[in-house]
Amino acid sequence: MTEDRHSQPEEMRAAREKILAAAARLFAERGYESTSLAEVARAAKVSKALIFWHFDNKQQLYLTALQKNLEPYHIDREELAGLEEPDQIVRLIDSFYQFVNDNVYSVRFFMTLMLRGELPLGESEASRGSDSLQRVNELYRAFRQSFAEIIAHGQQRGVFRRSLDPEREAALMLVTLVGVLAQQFMLGETFESSKGLIEHYKQTLFERLRCAEP
Amino acid sequence: MTEDRHSQPEEMRAAREKILAAAARLFAERGYESTSLAEVARAAKVSKALIFWHFDNKQQLYLTALQKNLEPYHIDREELAGLEEPDQIVRLIDSFYQFVNDNVYSVRFFMTLMLRGELPLGESEASRGSDSLQRVNELYRAFRQSFAEIIAHGQQRGVFRRSLDPEREAALMLVTLVGVLAQQFMLGETFESSKGLIEHYKQTLFERLRCAEP
DNA sequence: GTCTATATACAGATAGAC
DNA sequence: GTCTATCTGTATATAGAC
Numbered sequence: 001m002t003e004d005r006h007s008q009p010e011e012m013r014a015a016r017e018k019i020l021a022a023a024a025r026l027f028a029e030r031g032y033e034s035t036s037l038a039e040v041a042r043a044a045k046v047s048k049a050l051i052f053w054h055f056d057n058k059q060q061l062y063l064t065a066l067q068k069n070l071e072p073y074h075i076d077r078e079e080l081a082g083l084e085e086p087d088q089i090v091r092l093i094d095s096f097y098q099f100v101n102d103n104v105y106s107v108r109f110f111m112t113l114m115l116r117g118e119l120p121l122g123e124s125e126a127s128r129g130s131d132s133l134q135r136v137n138e139l140y141r142a143f144r145q146s147f148a149e150i151i152a153h154g155q156q157r158g159v160f161r162r163s164l165d166p167e168r169e170a171a172l173m174l175v176t177l178v179g180v181l182a183q184q185f186m187l188g189e190t191f192e193s194s195k196g197l198i199e200h201y202k203q204t205l206f207e208r209l210r211c212a213e214p
Numbered sequence: 215m216t217e218d219r220h221s222q223p224e225e226m227r228a229a230r231e232k233i234l235a236a237a238a239r240l241f242a243e244r245g246y247e248s249t250s251l252a253e254v255a256r257a258a259k260v261s262k263a264l265i266f267w268h269f270d271n272k273q274q275l276y277l278t279a280l281q282k283n284l285e286p287y288h289i290d291r292e293e294l295a296g297l298e299e300p301d302q303i304v305r306l307i308d309s310f311y312q313f314v315n316d317n318v319y320s321v322r323f324f325m326t327l328m329l330r331g332e333l334p335l336g337e338s339e340a341s342r343g344s345d346s347l348q349r350v351n352e353l354y355r356a357f358r359q360s361f362a363e364i365i366a367h368g369q370q371r372g373v374f375r376r377s378l379d380p381e382r383e384a385a386l387m388l389v390t391l392v393g394v395l396a397q398q399f400m401l402g403e404t405f406e407s408s409k410g411l412i413e414h415y416k417q418t419l420f421e422r423l424r425c426a427e428p
Numbered sequence: 429g430t431c432t433a434t435a436t437a438c439a440g441a442t443a444g445a446c
Numbered sequence: 447g448t449c450t451a452t453c454t455g456t457a458t459a460t461a462g463a464c
Contacts, residue, residue: 229429
């Protein structure tokens with residue numbers, strides 16, 4: 001999971017970009033309803049009217065900002081090559097939380113959206129909003145599938161128990177990771193305070209996955 | 215986890231109660247920002263002005279409605295008495311999801327609030343933060359502690375592995391339960407579709423907790 | 429206690445100068 | 447492209463009759 005945003009100095013960016021950056025941050029922090037365009041304008045240091053020159057309306061700004069938040073991320077499978085399966089799993093778990101930690105606002109934002117089913121514009125077609133949500137779902141599935149593949153490989157190589165169903169295990173893993181995340185956000189805890197729990201989970205996980213000595 | 219709301223026929227209730235009921239439902243469904251008092255008034259079949267006679271302002275109505283949503287719930291420890299520890303755990307897990315299923319709106323609502331940090335909380339003191347969030351935290355802790363106690367008891371009776379730390383295990387359990395919940399909400403799944411996952415988790419859990427034959 | 433009517437503020441959105 | 451000024455709708459909240 002890596003990010004390749006090519007960021008530029010604040011002052012040099014075109015107004016449109018400044019608006020998008022401010023909007024992405026504010027919508028993520030405060031949500032759609034309670035973020036006014038006046039606030040976005042102030043944060044971006046432009047006039048309200050300029051927002052309407054660049055975007056048709058509030059919703060379109062919002063959708064564009066969403067997409068901007070999602071585009072740069074992908075799972076980096078290269079970096080796992082050559083590692084033992086257990087290490088691959090550890091690496092994937094860590095990069096999951098690294099990603100989350102680096103993008104608290106966006107992640108919180110998307111969790112809120114999905115939680116409320118707030119895919120704006122109503123969930124009926126035509127709303128390109130669901131594209132963004134679609135992307136999140138893809139990302140989620142990609143993680144799950146990566147875990148499943150690693151487990152399956154590990155089984156073939158005899159390091160993981162063969163009695164397990166990789167898909168089921170991967171699904172449960174993702175659920176747990178998301179649970180830690182949710183708790184972290186919901187109880188207002190920091191990433192640091194969750195670390196103990198995460199380490200404990202890794203240990204638990206390997207006790208489950210690992211073969212008894214062959 | 216049981217509910218003991220004493221509901222009355224819609225027409226007979228005092229206006230204040232009708233307002234609270236409508237507010238609780240609408241806030242839970244649509245959130246604070248996007249629920250107008252006009253809608254509440256319409257749903258409660260009273261005038262907007264009457265809301266302000268009964269409540270100081272929108273926020274106070276909101277907080278009062280929240281409390282109404284939470285008060286009736288508690289963990290019913292009686293119902294666990296006499297069961298074997300593993301059965302107690304199964305029962306607690308099931309009643310957790312039963313509760314959630316019976317109160318989708320409220321649960322979703324509170325998760326959203328906590329996620330957005332919309333209420334000034336954080337689990338440690340200081341927050342004059344709403345009583346309601348405090349209540350949610352208490353409930354969460356009560357569940358976790360119940361699990362920890364059951365595990366500890368099971369250890370003493372020799373049915374669970376003694377090498378485990380009950381608090382740690384309970385924390386991880388809650389995280390997983392919340393994770394299933396979060397996924398259910400976020401991916402728009404139904405409770406039914408999560409059942410397979412939950413059953414798989416129970417099985418995984420007991421493989422971890424149970425002693426090898428003594 | 430409950431209503432109608434109204435005050436006040438601010439949201440999203442437009443017009444038009446530069 | 448960016449601004450100031452303004453329109454229009456709707457939100458919270460109040461006044462006052464009954």
